[in-house]
Amino acid sequence: MRYHVATSFESAALLAAGTSGVTRFLAGGTDVLVQMRAGAVLPDDLIDVKHIPGVKAITRMPDGGWRIGVAVSGAELGAHAELKADWPGVVEGMELVGSTQVQGRATLVGNLCNGSPAADSVPGLVAAAAQIEITGTTGTRTVPVESIPAGPGKTNLKPGEVISGILLPPRGKKGGDAYLRFIPRTEMDIAVVGAAVSLTLEGDTITAARVSLGAVAPTVLLVAEAAEAIIGTTLDDTALSALAAVARSAAKPISDKRGTAEFRVEVAGVLAQRAARIAYARAKGESA
Secondary structure (H helix, E strand, O other), X not given: OEEEEOOOHHHHHHHHHOOOOOEEEEOOOOOHHHHHHHOOOOOOEEEEOOOOOOOOOEEEOOOOOEEEOOOOEXXXXXXXXXXXXXXXXXXXXXXXXXXXXXXXXXXXXXXXXXXXXXXXXXXXXXXXXXXEEEEEOOEEEEEEHHHOEEEOOEEOOOOOOEEEEEEEOOOOOOEEEEEEEEOOOOOOOOXXXXXXXXXXXXXXXXXXXXXXXXXXXXOOEEOHHHHHHHOOOOOOHHHHHHHHHHHHHHOOOOOEOOEOHXXXXXXXXXXXXXHHHHHHHHHOOOOO
16 A cells, blocks of 8 residues: 655645555545455555645635635534534534544544445535535536535545535524434434434525435435425424425435334434424524
8 A cells, every 4th residue: 555645635636646546535534544444445545635734724714604624523623613603513413423532533524425325414514505625636626515425435526536625605694504313322323314404594484495314315315395395484383294294205215224214214304303493493593
C-alpha cells in the first residue's frame, strides 16, 4: 500500500487520478481503518487529506450559511453552539454515529462516502438542502448531497474526485429541523429506519419543507411528496396523517434480521411525524 499526504484538494485529486488500483481517502478513518483491519478493503493507495488547510474548520459564510471542513469530527460539530442552533437536526444526526471515542474522529463526509443507506448523518443533510463541494482534476463543482449516494457502499463520485467541503444554506428566520431514528438497542446501533424534516414557517403556516428517509431504500431518500403534504398547513392532524401516508408509500425497504419490510414501512411514517413535530416546535422557538 502506498500512503500519500495531500497538501491541497487539487493535489489529492491528481494523486487519485493517477492511481489504477483501489484508492481510499483518509480523514477521520473510522470506516476505512476498520475495513482495512477486517480485510474488507485493502487500498493500493491511501490519500490522507487531514493535513490540507481548512479541513478542520467550521465557517460562517457571508450569506449566513455554513461551510464544514471534511475532517471536522462529530464531537466538534456538537461543541459548536452557533451551528447547532441553526441546524440541530444535522448535528444530532452526526452525534448518533458510534461511541464517544468514534465521535472524536468520525466525519460527516466519511459517513456520506461510506455509502450506507442507514447512515445517520445523511438524512439530516438531505433535509437541510446541503451542497457538496467536489474537487477534481478539471476544477471544482457543487452538487446536492442526495446526488452522492449510488447504493450500498457506492457513491457517484468520479475517478479522481474528492469531496472538499460541505455547504449548509442560511437557516433563515422561523426555521427548524430534526432527525430521529429507530434502533433495537438504546445506543451504538445502526438505524432500522431514520427520518429527517426541515421546514420554514410564516406565522404558524409551513411555507417550505424537505423530508428525507434513511434505511428504507438502497440510498437515503428525498421525499418531495412528503414535504408537499405539510406545506401550507399548520401541521395539524390531517397534515400529519398525510405526511405519514406518503412516507410509508415512499419506503421500499428489505426484510432482514433487524426488521421486516412491513415494520420498517410503518416506522417510517411514525418517525416522519415525530421529526416534523420537533422541527415545527423548533421553528416556533419552542423547546423540543
